[in-house]
Amino acid sequence: MKDRIRRAKEIQEEINFKEIFSSPARLFGYVYFYFLIIIVALGLLFINKLPELTKGSIVQTIQDTLSQSSDIPFVMSMNVPPVDVFKMSNPTAELIEKGKNLYRTNCASCHGDEGKGDGPAGIVMNPKPRNLTEVKDWIYGRKISDLYKTLYEGIIKSGMPSYSHILPEELFAMIHYVRSLAPNPPMDTKEDLESLNINYKLSEGIKTAGQIPTAKATKLVIGEKQSEMIKYEKLLIRLKKEKQHYKILQFINAEEKFVVFVINFVNSQALNESNFVNIIKANPVMYGISPELLKSNNETISAFYNYIVNLLNEEIRADVKL
Numbered sequence: 313m314k315d316r317i318r319r320a321k322e323i324q325e326e327i328n329f330k331e332i333f334s335s336p337a338r339l340f341g342y343v344y345f346y347f348l349i350i351i352v353a354l355g356l357l358f359i360n361k362l363p364e365l366t367k368g369s370i371v372q373t374i375q376d377t378l379s380q381s382s383d384i385p386f387v388m389s390m391n392v393p394p395v396d397v398f399k400m401s402n403p404t405a406e407l408i409e410k411g412k413n414l415y416r417t418n419c420a421s422c423h424g425d426e427g428k429g430d431g432p433a434g435i436v437m438n439p440k441p442r443n444l445t446e447v448k449d450w451i452y453g454r455k456i457s458d459l460y461k462t463l464y465e466g467i468i469k470s471g472m473p474s475y476s477h478i479l480p481e482e483l484f485a486m487i488h489y490v491r492s493l494a495p496n497p498p499m500d501t502k503e504d505l506e507s508l509n510i511n512y513k514l515s516e517g518i519k520t521a522g523q524i525p526t527a528k529a530t531k532l533v534i535g536e537k538q539s540e541m542i543k544y545e546k547l548l549i550r551l552k553k554e555k556q557h558y559k560i561l562q563f564i565n566a567e568e569k570f571v572v573f574v575i576n577f578v579n580s581q582a583l584n585e586s587n588f589v590n591i592i593k594a595n596p597v598m599y600g601i602s603p604e605l606l607k608s609n610n611e612t613i614s615a616f617y618n619y620i621v622n623l624l625n626e627e628i629r630a631d632v633k634l
């Protein structure tokens with residue numbers, strides 16, 4: 313016990329805690345070594361990870377600009393169902409309500425929540441987005457057929473966008489909502505509605521084309537070309553070799569053209585001898601075949617045709633599905 317007290321006293325004298333606490337900055341003297349180790353360790357760790365950290369962030373930026381912002385989006389092809397213009401010209405409460413929601417997402421940014429032409433995106437526009445609650449000064453007018461034209465085609469030069477990508481039924485819904493914003497919307501005649509139907513093929517319904525991002529499409533095309541190129545190279549090598557041994561191949565006077573012809577022929581599904589003769593008759597030189605072949609006897613022509621069929625079976629059919 314006594315020993316311990318003495319030892320504690322000794323330590324106290326050694327470190328002199330009293331002095332440390334009276335000026336705490338001195339404490340640093342005792343621990344700075346450990347700080348040093350920690351800082352150096354962190355520094356090493358950071359340097360070690362540096363390439364990974366920076367590499368990651370650079371790749372990220374490149375991917376962003378290449379594959380996302382600069383490419384067109386994927387759009388499914390759309391089946392536009394046929395609509396009955398006469399039915400659609402009836403402003404049901406349901407249609408107006410639907411139109412109001414569609415208006416909020418598509419139009420309010422320019423024309424304002426209430427249709428007064430005071431949306432935030434319209435402030436800097438000249439001319440200003442139409443105040444849809446006013447009756448005066450419309451360019452196309454407020455009839456259903458007029459509004460359909462405005463929405464479908466837009467008024468491009470003044471900044472009113474085209475909404476041709478929106479389904480006809482939804483366009484009608486918005487039209488009825490717009491017409492409900494100002495008093496006494498003018499009525500369409502029967503002829504107006506009939507020509508609306510004809511102009512926009514509304515009772516027919518249409519299928520719109522899909523769209524695939526350019527990068528993806530390019531990859532698909534390159535992929536296809538690559539396998540075509542391999543086929544092409546293989547056939548060309550084989551042909552050049554065999555030409556020395558088979559007399560019949562003397563009728564080929566441009567191997568490159570001939571190989572392209574053979575590759576296309578396999579895809580054409582028109583695979584029989586008389587078709588083959590008819591095809592090359594039109595322009596043998598175009599297919600790399602000497603016109604002399606057509607002057608020779610039937611057996612020779614058959615032999616030549618059979619050679620092609622063999623070529624197809626051995627070199628192409630193996631990996632191409634007819």
Ligand code: HEC
Nearest residue numbers: 418419422439440441442450451452453462467470471472
């Ligand atoms: C980018 C802003 C913008 C958006 C979004 C927009 N418009 Fe417009 N719109 C305009 C401008 C600008 C005009 C005025 C054109 C002019 O006076 O030449 C206009 C004009 C119109 C007119 C008047 C046509 C006429 O006969 O004078 C109608 C109706 C209309 N817009 C409806 C709509 C509807 C419905 C939507 C949503 C589906 C919509 N707009 C979305 C900017 C916009």
